[in-house]
Amino acid sequence: MYLKTLLFLLICSFSAVAQFPAAAPSNNLKGDGKITGNLIDSTTKAPVEYATIGLYRVSDMTKPIDGTLTDDAGKFTLKDLPNGKFAIKFTSIGFKDKIINVGELTDKNKSIVLENVILNTNAQLLNEVMVTGQAAVIEERVDRLVYNADKDITSKGGDATEILRKVPLLTVDLDGNVQLRGSSNIRVLINNKPSTIMAASVADALKQIPADQIKTVEVITSPSAKYDAEGSGGIINIITKKNNIEGYSLNTDLGVGNRGANLGLNGSLRTGKFGMNIGGYGRWMVNPSATTFEQRTKDIENVFMTRQTGDANDRMVFGRYTLGADYDISKNKSLSAGARFGTRSFARDQNLQIDRFQNDVAISNTLQNIVSNNPSLNWDFNLDFLHVIKPSKEFSISTLYSRSTANSEFTNTPLNNLDAAAKALTNLNDNLNQEYTAQMDYMTPIKKNQLFEVGVKGIMREVNSSFSYLLGGKAINDDGRPSGSLDYNQNIGAGYLSYTYSTKSKYTFKVGTRYEYTSIDAVSNNTTAINIPSYGNLVPSLNISKTYGGKYTVKTAYNRRIQRPGLQQLNPNVNQANPQSIQIGNPSLNPEIADNIELSVSASIKKIYLNFSTFGRFTGNSISQISYTSDLDPSKLITTYQNVGQDNAYGFNLFGNLTITPKWMLNGGIESFYNFISGQAAGLNGVSVPVSNQGWNVSGRLMSFVTLNNGWAIQAFSFARGSRVLPMGRQGGFGYYSLGVKKDFKNKKGSIGMSAQNFLANSLKIKSNIETPQFYQNSVNQMFNRGINLNLSYKIGKSGANAMQPRKRAKGVSNDDVKEGGGDSSAQQPAQSTGRPR
Numbered sequence: 001m002y003l004k005t006l007l008f009l010l011i012c013s014f015s016a017v018a019q020f021p022a023a024a025p026s027n028n029l030k031g032d033g034k035i036t037g038n039l040i041d042s043t044t045k046a047p048v049e050y051a052t053i054g055l056y057r058v059s060d061m062t063k064p065i066d067g068t069l070t071d072d073a074g075k076f077t078l079k080d081l082p083n084g085k086f087a088i089k090f091t092s093i094g095f096k097d098k099i100i101n102v103g104e105l106t107d108k109n110k111s112i113v114l115e116n117v118i119l120n121t122n123a124q125l126l127n128e129v130m131v132t133g134q135a136a137v138i139e140e141r142v143d144r145l146v147y148n149a150d151k152d153i154t155s156k157g158g159d160a161t162e163i164l165r166k167v168p169l170l171t172v173d174l175d176g177n178v179q180l181r182g183s184s185n186i187r188v189l190i191n192n193k194p195s196t197i198m199a200a201s202v203a204d205a206l207k208q209i210p211a212d213q214i215k216t217v218e219v220i221t222s223p224s225a226k227y228d229a230e231g232s233g234g235i236i237n238i239i240t241k242k243n244n245i246e247g248y249s250l251n252t253d254l255g256v257g258n259r260g261a262n263l264g265l266n267g268s269l270r271t272g273k274f275g276m277n278i279g280g281y282g283r284w285m286v287n288p289s290a291t292t293f294e295q296r297t298k299d300i301e302n303v304f305m306t307r308q309t310g311d312a313n314d315r316m317v318f319g320r321y322t323l324g325a326d327y328d329i330s331k332n333k334s335l336s337a338g339a340r341f342g343t344r345s346f347a348r349d350q351n352l353q354i355d356r357f358q359n360d361v362a363i364s365n366t367l368q369n370i371v372s373n374n375p376s377l378n379w380d381f382n383l384d385f386l387h388v389i390k391p392s393k394e395f396s397i398s399t400l401y402s403r404s405t406a407n408s409e410f411t412n413t414p415l416n417n418l419d420a421a422a423k424a425l426t427n428l429n430d431n432l433n434q435e436y437t438a439q440m441d442y443m444t445p446i447k448k449n450q451l452f453e454v455g456v457k458g459i460m461r462e463v464n465s466s467f468s469y470l471l472g473g474k475a476i477n478d479d480g481r482p483s484g485s486l487d488y489n490q491n492i493g494a495g496y497l498s499y500t501y502s503t504k505s506k507y508t509f510k511v512g513t514r515y516e517y518t519s520i521d522a523v524s525n526n527t528t529a530i531n532i533p534s535y536g537n538l539v540p541s542l543n544i545s546k547t548y549g550g551k552y553t554v555k556t557a558y559n560r561r562i563q564r565p566g567l568q569q570l571n572p573n574v575n576q577a578n579p580q581s582i583q584i585g586n587p588s589l590n591p592e593i594a595d596n597i598e599l600s601v602s603a604s605i606k607k608i609y610l611n612f613s614t615f616g617r618f619t620g621n622s623i624s625q626i627s628y629t630s631d632l633d634p635s636k637l638i639t640t641y642q643n644v645g646q647d648n649a650y651g652f653n654l655f656g657n658l659t660i661t662p663k664w665m666l667n668g669g670i671e672s673f674y675n676f677i678s679g680q681a682a683g684l685n686g687v688s689v690p691v692s693n694q695g696w697n698v699s700g701r702l703m704s705f706v707t708l709n710n711g712w713a714i715q716a717f718s719f720a721r722g723s724r725v726l727p728m729g730r731q732g733g734f735g736y737y738s739l740g741v742k743k744d745f746k747n748k749k750g751s752i753g754m755s756a757q758n759f760l761a762n763s764l765k766i767k768s769n770i771e772t773p774q775f776y777q778n779s780v781n782q783m784f785n786r787g788i789n790l791n792l793s794y795k796i797g798k799s800g801a802n803a804m805q806p807r808k809r810a811k812g813v814s815n816d817d818v819k820e821g822g823g824d825s826s827a828q829q830p831a832q833s834t835g836r837p838r
Contacts, residue, residue, distance in 0.1 A: 031082035033105035037114030039074045039090060047074025048119050051092035052391040058085040058101060068331065069388070081105055088114075091391060095119045138168070138609065138657055138667070144220040145169065145611075149211070159283065159318070160209035160238060165736060167217050168611075168655040168669050170236070171699050171721055173734065173766075176203030180219065180234050181615060182649050182673050182697050182724070185563050185594070185623075187228070189237045207318045207344065210264050210281045212253055212793065215241045221615075222543055222557035222598055225496040225512025226441070226453055229539040229562040250796050257789035260285035260316075273328035285316040290763075290782040295580060295637065297629045297775040304635035305357040306580045312350035319343040332388045340380040348372045351415075354580065356635065367415045372577055378404035392445040400437040406567065407431060410577045422472040425481070429467040429573040436460040453498040453512075463488040467573035480632050486572055486587050489521040490564070510543040516562065522587055524572065530587055537562045537593070551605055557598045565589040565623055569641040581777075582630065586641045594619040607659040614652045615673075622647035624727045626681040626691065629774055637775060644691050644727060645679015651697075668702035675725040689772070691727050698722040711744035711751075729770030729777070750794035757787045 035055070039048040053076050054064040070076045083105050090098045098119055102112050139146035147167040161176045171179045180186045188202050190209065220227070220235040227235060253264040266279040293308040319342065326336040349371050356364045384398045408431075413424040439457035446452055468483040469476050477483045498512030516537050522530035541559040548554070571585035600613030624644040630636040651673020658666045676694040699721040706714045718737040723730045740755030758764060763784045770777045 031080055031105070033081035033083065033110050033112075035078040035081065035086070035088070035102060035105075035112045035114070037076060037117055039070050039076070039092075040116050040118050041095075042118045042120045048092055048095065049074060051076075051090055051095070051119065053078065054089040054091065055081075056087045056089065058087050061087065061099075064089070069391075083107065090117065090119055092119060138611075138655075144218050144222075147217045147219070149214045149217060159211055160206040160214060161203070162211045162738075163214050163217060164206065164236070165719055166701065166703055166717055167219060168701075169219050169221065169653055169671070171671070171719075173721070176206055178202055178206070178236065180221070180236065181617070181651065181653070181671070182675060183234075183617065185592075185619075187235050189235060191240055192237060205342075205344075207283070207316070209238065209240075209320065210253070210262070210283070213240050213264070213266065213279070213281070215239045222559050222596065223541065223561075224510055224543065225498045225514040225539065225541050226455065228457075228494070229514060229516055229537065229560075251793065252795075253791065253793045255789050255791040257787055259287055259785070259787045274325070275327075276325040277322070278324075279322045280319070281321070282319045283317070285314075285318075287314045287316075288312065288784045289314065290784075291780065292782075293777070293779045295775065295777045297634055297637065299629070299634040302634070303359055305360070306635065307355045307357075308352055308578075308580070310350050310352040312348050315345075315347045317343075317345045334386050335384070336386075337383045338381070340378075342376075342378045344374075344376045346372075346374040352578075356580075358635070366417075368579075369413045369415050370410060370577055371413075372408070372410035374406075374408045376404060376406045378402070389444075392443065392451065394441075394443050396441050398437075398439050398441075400435070402435045402437075404433050405431060406433065408573075408575075410575075412577065412579065424472060425576070426470040426473075427467065427481075427573070427576065428470070429465065429571070429575075431567065431571065432462075432464045433567055434462045449502040451500040453496075453500075455496055457492075457494045459490075459492040459494075461490040461492070463490075463567055463570065465567075465571050465573060480574070481576065482574060484525045484572060486570065487523045487526070488570060488587060491519045493517045506547040508543075508545045510541075512541050514539040514541075518564070518591075524587060532588065532590070535591070551603060553602045555598070555600045555602075557596075559596050561594045561596065563592045563594065563619075563623065565591070565641070569623060580635065581637050581639065584638060584640045589623060589641060590621060590643050592619055592621045592623050592643065609657040610654075611656065612652065612654050615650070617649045619647040621645070622677070622679065624677070624679075624681075624691070627728060627770060627772075627775070627777075628681070628689070637777070642681050644677070644681050646677070647727075648676045649673045663707040665705045666703070668700070670698070670700040672696060672698045677725065677727050681727075689774075693725055693727055693729070695725045695730065696722075697724045711746070713742045713744075715740050715742075726768075726770060728772055729768065732765075732767035734764060734766050745794075749796070750792070752793075753791045755789050755791070757785070759786055759788065762786060 039051050040046070041048050048070060051070045051074075053068045053070065055066040055078055056064055066078055066081070068076055068078060085101070085104045087099055087101045090100075096119070098117070100114075100117070102114060103109075105112065139148070145168060147163075149163045149166075161172050161178075164170050164178055165172045169180055171182075177184060178186060178188070186202075188205065216239045218235075218237040218239065220237065223235055248267070248269045250265065250267040252266075253262070255262045260283060262281070262283040264279070264281040266277070266281075268277040269275065289312050291308070291310045291312070293306075293310075295306040295308075297304045321341045322338065323340075324336070324338040326334060328334050350369070352368045352370055354364070354366045354368060355362065380400065380402045382398070382400045384396065386394060386396045388394050408429045409427065411424055411426045413420050417423050437457070437459045439455060441453070441455035443451060443453040464485070464487055466485040469481040471481075475483070494514060494516040496512060496514040498510070500508070500510045502508045516539065517534070518536070519534040520532040522532055524530055539560050539562065541557075543555070543557045545553060545555040565586075569585055569589055570587045572587050573585065575583040595618045596615070598613060598615045600611060602609070602611040621643045622645060623641055624647065625639060626642045626644065627637050627639045630638050651671065653669065653671045655669025656667065660666060674694070674696055678692050679690075680688045681691045682688060699719070701717070701719040703717045704715070708714065716737075716739050718735070720733065720735040722733040724733075736758060737760075738755060738757045739759070740753060742751050742753035744751045763782050763786070766781045766783070768777075768779050768781075
């Protein structure tokens with residue numbers, strides 16, 4: 001009840017806050033003069049966003065008479081100015097203040113243009129942004145790493161997974177499952193906003209984001225208290241490109257290849273205080289695959305063997321459509337709103353040969369056709385308000401409603417049965433996930449070297465799932481193929497405090513704490529309550545950085561995180577797409593708690609940037625994927641999620657960037673960590689069995705980018721990951737590589753390019769195995785993913801010469817607390833399993 005009251009008060013406060021008085025210039029200005037310009041970072045040559053612009057009369061430098069902020073492109077405009085001699089003071093956290101005389105406005109000279117005003121960095125200020133090395137590739141901040149994706153040409157026509165494969169600290173498998181330092185317990189945000197589709201599958205959600213619309217990827221390894229207590233891994237925040245220039249524009253992107261095609265349209269309009277954008281993206285893909293699978297189980301008297309071989313054809317359709325608008329209520333207040341719609345359809349048609357043996361004697365031989373469909377739709381709506389009271393002093397209210405359906409259906413038909421239609425088994429599973437979120441945030445500087453932040457947040461989350469089985473088109477309900485439902489309501493109330501302090505000796509301290517209270521009301525089959533106690537968690541965080549000589553930076557961090565189970569882990573649907581390896585969720589899961597420590601050293605010396613970091617992650621009550629033999633049929637395996645025990649990792653990352661020439665850049669890195677998993681899991685007849693595994697995990701990447709004359713560019717990328725530890729086995733390693741070339745048109749309004757992926761081999765094989773005293777599984781997944789793409793991009797439109805009156809846009813909601821489904825789903829299951837629990 002208190003959460004609903006909190007949300008009501010937050011929304012009601014919206015109108016009250018809109019009445020805050022906006023900061024006004026000290027003098028009334030009447031005139032038709034104008035001063036415009038753009039602000040540039042001296043180190044990176046990138047625009048300086050949201051810098052404070054103070055306008056002074058040269059005769060009185062004690063008090064500004066007007067002011068504004070730079071926009072996302074570093075541009076600013078001061079309008080309606082009288083005649084006179086003026087000076088401008090530029091101020092931004094992390095940079096040295098700068099004052100310049102801009103000249104005189106007269107009746108004959110009504111406009112002054114300041115091109116490329118250079119602002120120098122200053123480590124003595126908050127040092128919140130410490131840009132090092134090749135800014136076109138990597139930016140390092142006090143709590144995160146930023147990868148700039150603007151120059152990626154091999155990903156044209158691809159999706160976000162193509163970009164994330166190239167980001168340091170991340171690994172992405174061939175199914176699109178993402179890990180950060182070996183952990184799949186991460187939260188993926190888009191422009192600082194979540195989406196309920198992530199709760200079903202991060203891999204599926206990333207396929208809806210076109211690669212060429214991504215500006216940067218932020219990897220937040222040590223989130224501050226301002227962020228939700230999102231999990232043991234961290235946060236990945238994908239920032240998309242946007243246009244803040246007056247006028248209109250329309251970008252179109254077209255790609256065709258041997259494994260699919262894509263079409264994207266993105267437009268923007270900006271005039272005066274109003275701006276809007278609209279976008280649409282669609283992608284169609286096809287991909288054949290082949291699998292082999294062997295499973296051995298046993299009971300007291302018998303040994304059961306299953307051998308499977310399968311061939312499948314996958315068809316995938318993804319779409320994402322966005323509409324956004326923003327309006328400047330006044331110079332210091334703004335509103336923004338957005339609507340996003342996404343659609344995904346995954347369909348597989350597989351023929352599966354299953355041979356079963358008991359004590360080495362053949363007992364059955366079947367050929368089955370398995371057709372599965374996994375459609376989903378998702379909607380997000382946000383409304384945000386921001387009041388910039390003065391530079392770095394802000395108050396904001398953010399609201400979000402997010403809704404997604406993640407349905408699944410499969411039909412298993414025995415082809416060598418005389419009455420195949422009557423024996424066809426169908427599983428229907430409909431899912432609905434909804435979230436209502438509201439939050440308030442306030443930040444204020446204390447002198448020039450301190451920053452204080454405080455905020456509150458409420459989330460109401462609803463998960464509903466219903467499932468049933470049909471045999472020959474008629475409903476059935478038995479212990480092995482049940483019908484049922486799950487209604488899962490989760491309410492979260494949170495508050496945080498954060499403080500940042502920078503010293504003259506170039507130390508930066510960022511300390512904070514967050515408290516989250518969670519209550520859960522869960523019911524299965526409309527009648528049976530699931531007892532999950534409420535719980536509260538205090539989540540501290542600490543980040544410390546020190547810069548030496550402007551070339552070396554040392555950082556250390558500690559944080560505690562809570563990871564709640566996601567939709568895929570909770571869903572109790574019994575998925576028998578593969579009849580010998582059954583998947584089911586667990587609605588009684590409790591959250592896991594992780595303590596993280598990190599120490600890193602980075603150096604930027606002339607053309608070389610290097611970063612070395614060590615880390616430790618200690619996770620208790622770990623949510624893990626566990627398999628055991630079925631009570632009903634010991635020849636079958638049940639795979640589910642359980643709170644097992646400890647999942648610890650200790651390792652290091654080393655990555656760097658080398659600018660060989662101004663037009664030739666090389667970067668790469670290596671990651672290695674030791675994973676130790678230990679605990680207890682429920683097994684056959686509910687008897688606990690020990691779970692223990694440990695070992696090294698190693699991966700590495702290398703990328704080169706060359707800019708040639710006449711608009712030509714070439715990029716090569718390669719990535720390799722060794723086998724990785726699972727709670728009950730290991731998943732085999734794999735490699736990925738690509739090569740691309742692009743030609744920009746002379747008018748700079750478009751480009752044409754070609755890229756190829758994994759083109760030296762016909763297919764790629766990934767081997768996986770799990771083994772216990774009761775059973776073992778060995779599987780080989782063969783993916784025919786060799787691809788080639790031709791991409792065309794073109795822009796039409798007209799933009800004004802000057803940026804609009806810049807405003808800092810309202811912030812959005814970020815829900816970072818739910819464990820993602822799908823991160824481990826392909827690792828421990830037989831590769832040919834056609835269904836995904838939802």
